[in-house]
Amino acid sequence: MSELKKIPTRNGFGDEIVAVGKDHPEVVVLDIDIGKSCKTQDFRKELPDQYINVGIAEQNGAAVAAGLATCGKVPFVVTYAAFGSMRICEMIRQEICYTNLNVKIACSHGGFTPANDGASHQAIEDMGILRTIPNISIMMPADYNQARKLVRAAAETYGPMYLRFTRDAMEQVYGPDVEFEIGKAYQIQDGKDVAIIANGDTVSLAIKAAKELEAKGISARVLDMHTIKPLDVDAVKACVEEIGKVITVEDHNIINGLGSAVCEVAAEMGKGIVKRIGIQDQFGESAPYERLLAKNGITVENIVATAEALQ
Amino acid sequence: MNDISMKDLKNKATEMRMKVVDMIYKAQSGHPGGSLSAAEFVTACYFKYMNVDPENPKWEDRDRMVLSKGHVCPIQYACLGTLGFFPEEVLDTLRKEGSPLQGHPSMIKCPGIDISTGSLGQGMACAAGMALGGKMNKKDYKVFCVLGDGESQEGIIWEGANTANKYKLDNFIVFVDDNGLQLDGPCDEIMPNGDLGEKFKAFGWDVCYINGNDMEEVCKALDWCYSDEAQNGNPKAIIGKTVKGKGVSFMENQVGWHGVAPNDEQYAQAMEELKAQLI
Numbered sequence: 001m002s003e004l005k006k007i008p009t010r011n012g013f014g015d016e017i018v019a020v021g022k023d024h025p026e027v028v029v030l031d032i033d034i035g036k037s038c039k040t041q042d043f044r045k046e047l048p049d050q051y052i053n054v055g056i057a058e059q060n061g062a063a064v065a066a067g068l069a070t071c072g073k074v075p076f077v078v079t080y081a082a083f084g085s086m087r088i089c090e091m092i093r094q095e096i097c098y099t100n101l102n103v104k105i106a107c108s109h110g111g112f113t114p115a116n117d118g119a120s121h122q123a124i125e126d127m128g129i130l131r132t133i134p135n136i137s138i139m140m141p142a143d144y145n146q147a148r149k150l151v152r153a154a155a156e157t158y159g160p161m162y163l164r165f166t167r168d169a170m171e172q173v174y175g176p177d178v179e180f181e182i183g184k185a186y187q188i189q190d191g192k193d194v195a196i197i198a199n200g201d202t203v204s205l206a207i208k209a210a211k212e213l214e215a216k217g218i219s220a221r222v223l224d225m226h227t228i229k230p231l232d233v234d235a236v237k238a239c240v241e242e243i244g245k246v247i248t249v250e251d252h253n254i255i256n257g258l259g260s261a262v263c264e265v266a267a268e269m270g271k272g273i274v275k276r277i278g279i280q281d282q283f284g285e286s287a288p289y290e291r292l293l294a295k296n297g298i299t300v301e302n303i304v305a306t307a308e309a310l311q
Numbered sequence: 312m313n314d315i316s317m318k319d320l321k322n323k324a325t326e327m328r329m330k331v332v333d334m335i336y337k338a339q340s341g342h343p344g345g346s347l348s349a350a351e352f353v354t355a356c357y358f359k360y361m362n363v364d365p366e367n368p369k370w371e372d373r374d375r376m377v378l379s380k381g382h383v384c385p386i387q388y389a390c391l392g393t394l395g396f397f398p399e400e401v402l403d404t405l406r407k408e409g410s411p412l413q414g415h416p417s418m419i420k421c422p423g424i425d426i427s428t429g430s431l432g433q434g435m436a437c438a439a440g441m442a443l444g445g446k447m448n449k450k451d452y453k454v455f456c457v458l459g460d461g462e463s464q465e466g467i468i469w470e471g472a473n474t475a476n477k478y479k480l481d482n483f484i485v486f487v488d489d490n491g492l493q494l495d496g497p498c499d500e501i502m503p504n505g506d507l508g509e510k511f512k513a514f515g516w517d518v519c520y521i522n523g524n525d526m527e528e529v530c531k532a533l534d535w536c537y538s539d540e541a542q543n544g545n546p547k548a549i550i551g552k553t554v555k556g557k558g559v560s561f562m563e564n565q566v567g568w569h570g571v572a573p574n575d576e577q578y579a580q581a582m583e584e585l586k587a588q589l590i
Contacts, residue, residue: 028447052443052478060436060470067440070418070426071448072371094430095437194567 006159006169007201008097010148013037013165017076020155021047027155028052028068032061037167038078038108038273058083060302062091062105069101074155075273079094080114081107081164084177086129097135098300098311103161104154110164111201111251112279115289122284122292123164128256130162131229137182138229140164140200143173149180150226164200168289171204173224183227183270185235191219198249199225199258202277206249207305218307228258236265240272245310247275249303251293254278275306312537315359321526322589324354328558329585330389336578338406340414344423344568345383348490350551351377351529356455357390359435360533365395368422368550375425375441375450379434379468380459382570387424396423403506432465434458435485439471442483442546452459453536456485459526461493464502469514472546476515479544483538487548489524490555492566513547517541523551558585 021027021043029035029043031053044051052068054061058079065075077084085092085105096103107123114121126139137159141147147165152159160183173188180186185197188207198206203224212218221243223235239246246266249257259276265273279296293299328350335341353376357363361374378387385405392402397411411421415429425441428434438456445452458468475483483485487507495501504510508518519535521528532549535541552582553567556562559581574580 026486049447054470054474055477057467057470057473059433059467060439060474063433063436063467063471064440064443066472067428067437067442068444068447070375070441071444071450073444090430091433094427095433099427229477 002069004172006171007144008166008169009040009141009144009147010140010165010167013106013163014042015149016148016151016168018042018046020048020152023215024074024155025050026071026072027075028055030057030061030065030077031077032056032079033063034079035079036275040078054174059091062088063095065103066099066101067097069103071232074102076104076106078106080109080121082109082121085123085126085162089129092130092136092160093133100135100298101160102158104260104281107163108165109167112170112181112284112289112292113166113201114154116170116286118286119283122171124279124284127164127228128260129250131256131261134158136229137161137227139182140228141226142203142224143170143199145172145174145178146180146226151181153180153182166201173204173207179255180226180302183230183232183234186224186226188224191221192243193219193245194279194310195221195223195243195246196249196303196307197223197225197246197258199228201251202249205298205300205303208300209307212300212304213307215308216308218311219309221309225258228261231261233265236262237269240266240269244272246272247303247306250278251282251298255281275310277302277306313359317527317530320355320359322352323358324526324557325391325585325588327386329582330555331385332559332573332578332585334388334402334405335572337403337541339572340406341385341572342382342570343562344492344555344565345380345459345488345490346386347557347562348524348555349383349488349557350386350557351524351526352457352551353386353488353490354524355391355529355533357394359530359560361455362452365423370395370534372450372452375438375495376456377426377434377438377441377454377456378416378428379438380431380457380462381428381434383418383457384468387416391423411547432467435468436471436474437473439480439483441480442475444483446478447479453482453484456483458485458487460487460489460504460507461498463487463504465509471513472511472516475546480546481544483546485546485548486523487550488553489550490553492555492564492569494528494569496566500573508548508550515545516548517545518550520550520552523553524557558588562582
């Protein structure tokens with residue numbers, strides 16, 4: 001994976017949404033001014049009749065999208081994750097989820113990936129906040145190719161959805177032909193000593209950690225939990241039943257994100273041990289992306305050390 | 312557009328008011344004040360202007376009605392029940408467990424509700440989205456939206472107004488139910504709106520001021536929205552000066568009747584007063 005060029009997953013969204021829009025004329029991109037940054041400029045140019053820009057008015061954008069969805073459109077509301085989850089949280093709840101309308105919130109700048117922008121633009125709470133709202137599905141692809149697959153799946157599957165992409169470039173994990181299903185974990189490799197469950201930009205860290213663990217004689221199952229809601233409960237249960245030691249890794253606050261979702265399953269089973277690696281309930285700052293992750297222990301080294309300590 | 316005489320339309324509004332009072336009395340919960348002030352506009356839309364099919368509430372060519380001030384849904388339920396979107400006896404189930412008639416309108420539970428509202432301001436932007444959808448889909452339908460004057464304090468109202476202007480949504484007709492009162496008191500005291508019509512004009516809208524409780528003025532304003540000269544790309548705002556609680560003497564202009572139900576005596580008096588208004 002490391003020999004390939006790194007690409008931000010927002011580019012996967014930007015490239016696939018054009019293809020999706022051509023295949024499905026009901027698909028509409030609704031920008032909130034920051035389309036260039038969210039990679040919708042090609043869609044704007046190629047499919048102007050399916051393109052809306054409401055200016056810097058996120059709340060209005062979400063509600064207009066709900067109105068469009070009642071007319072058979074499939075709007076993708078495009079903004080940054082901090083705004084697309086929190087600024088418009090109540091519109092998502094009231095007009096998109098309560099109504100169960102076919103609106104997709106597609107957000108760049110997930111987690112620490114807008115590293116230089118500082119804490120205002122680093123969405124570390126988004127998936128956790130939205131996870132508590134009924135009817136919504138929540139996804140974060142690991143790389144460019146998975147982003148493309150999940151964007152198409154989102155457009156072709158009915159229901160409110162939140163998709164979180166990265167601003168910064170991510171290593172490529174998957175080839176262009178790998179298929180993914182919303183709500184189904186993707187098993188990258190099997191193992192028997194520890195299960196590492198990651199999503200989004202931390203999947204590549206999990207894969208590297210598994211390689212290092214293998215060299216130390218520890219066999220790791222690696223799951224890409226690209227959809228944290230609906231969670232693939234069966235896949236989590238299988239990790240707890242068959243392995244019993246689980247590590248979660250996420251570029252999100254450890255409160256209410258992937259780690260919490262996995263813990264909820266394990267706790268109700270009454271067995272297994274789960275260690276959560278993620279943002280330590282603290283805001284970020286303007287700094288290199290890798291430094292922000294490191295300050296929170298979101299590193300290959302910490303995954304390896306945590307796995308070793310579990311043995 | 313339906314052929315209905317002015318006399319019949321005025322009586323319809325009174326009948327709808329009676330149903331509003333009856334529903335809220337039976338529920339012992341609800342918002343009579345704003346439901347009564349908006350009665351002429353909502354009644355005129357449903358019984359004269361709107362092209363809807365009770366047998367096919369999701370008909371894609373239908374005109375839409377969005378109560379952005381969702382708490383006044385009893386007036387909409389009264390119209391929908393009378394038109395046959397659901398059996399009229401369902402009106403007796405307002406706010407009761409299992410009822411399609413939720414305290415605030417729900418599109419997934421009640422036929423004829425075009426979008427769920429209740430959180431103020433959002434309906435305006437949703438309605439703009441519907442009007443935009445109509446333009447994109449090359450449909451002729453209109454979208455009617457009822458705003459409260461108090462509700463106009465929400466920022467999203469003006470974000471939606473911007474969108475309607477940019478996308479030339481002349482199929483979008485907003486009625487501002489300007490009854491001057493909000494939950495905590497007079498709007499001028501809580502947060503003065505200034506001249507709402509001038510605000511809409513500044514956003515590029517066509518604006519008219521009417522007595523919103525005068526059926527003839529309501530129809531004149533709506534007739535204009537259908538005129539050739541009104542198909543000019545500008546969204547329409549009808550600023551309707553209204554009386555909160557209109558038609559029931561002891562509820563009129565009383566902040567206290569924003570969200571409470573009448574007791575037995577008040578109910579009897581209200582129904583008697585309204586009945587006397589039939590012509």
